[in-house]
Amino acid sequence: MSTPELNPVSYVVLGLVARDGPSTPYELKTAVGRGIAHFWQFPHSQIYAESERLARLGLLAETREHSGRRRRTYRITRQGRAALAAWLAEPTSEPIQYRSLGLLQLYFGWFASPEDVAAIARTQAEMHRERSALWTKTFEALHGREDRRWQREVAEIAFKAEQSMAEQWE
Amino acid sequence: MSTPELNPVSYVVLGLVARDGPSTPYELKTAVGRGIAHFWQFPHSQIYAESERLARLGLLAETREHSGRRRRTYRITRQGRAALAAWLAEPTSEPIQYRSLGLLQLYFGWFASPEDVAAIARTQAEMHRERSALWTKTFEALHGREDRRWQREVAEIAFKAEQSMAEQWE
């Protein structure tokens, strides 16, 4: 069926609410920051906008405090779960994008001095090493959590990719 | 000095004009499509808008046909070259982003059936294999071109990354 009006942010929000149970947008935002943002950044305002939109579409249910911070809390609906499952059942072969300023700089390395290129390579290698370490930490934090199995898998793929890049830059 | 009003697209345009000599935006667009777009996509309209903007900033010089298609041709100015060199002299440690729908799907694999996850992995592995091949081709096409040394290097890094991902997904 493929619901055309859903985009990557939609699935992030849907998936996190499904995973963590009832959540406020702020909690979603920090959850994104702790995990997904390490390979794909989404601006916080999107999270707020998107959860509202998903509620309008009936994929999330919203309850709201009546005083104080008037926090909204979202929980997933049956339709929301169905949409998430439908998306997961449809593998995509859309190519990955590596948005890396370093790679872009190297691409134009012809116009830089050898020292500049060396500096870029050093900086990139270091950055990738740091990222590797971060993914290792993520991976270890997930140790033994069977319900986080696939997140661990993501951490491992990302780790290996970072490692490969670090080696290449060296 | 770091000119704050320049962004990634700016350097892509600047760099390509520097590399290829006088170019029309259309040529730039296709040049992007043949190379950079394989790891970082920029919408075509940006190329047109950006070259115009760089001309206003004095980093490109514009000449325009007076009849027919009224094509604009851009060549790089001394300031343009300087801006490009200045950017290359400033390594960035901004982390890379892997925008991959497949990775996102895997992250939420808990909500998919094992068959779904398997299908995602298969599709991703295949996609990464194809990309590997594409980078190999790019690499070979650049063989012996000393002036394309760094582009070859980019191709190699990308190739290794794709390969690593393909292996992980398998």
Add this chain to the structure above:
DNA sequence: TGGCAATAATCCGAATCGGATGGTCCTGAA
């Protein structure tokens, strides 16, 4: 020579982005 595909540029509404702002709540030091 006429029609179709490739070339080339531009437009524009929608989506995205992220910095700024402003309010609420908690904690701990005086």
Add this chain to the structure above:
DNA sequence: TTCAGGACCATCCGATTCGGATTATTGCCA
């Protein structure tokens, strides 16, 4: 007990980005 400062939380909005749609020109060849 109070109150100041910092963390928490939400929203806004202008600026940019995005990419599909449109229009016009040119080259090719049946």
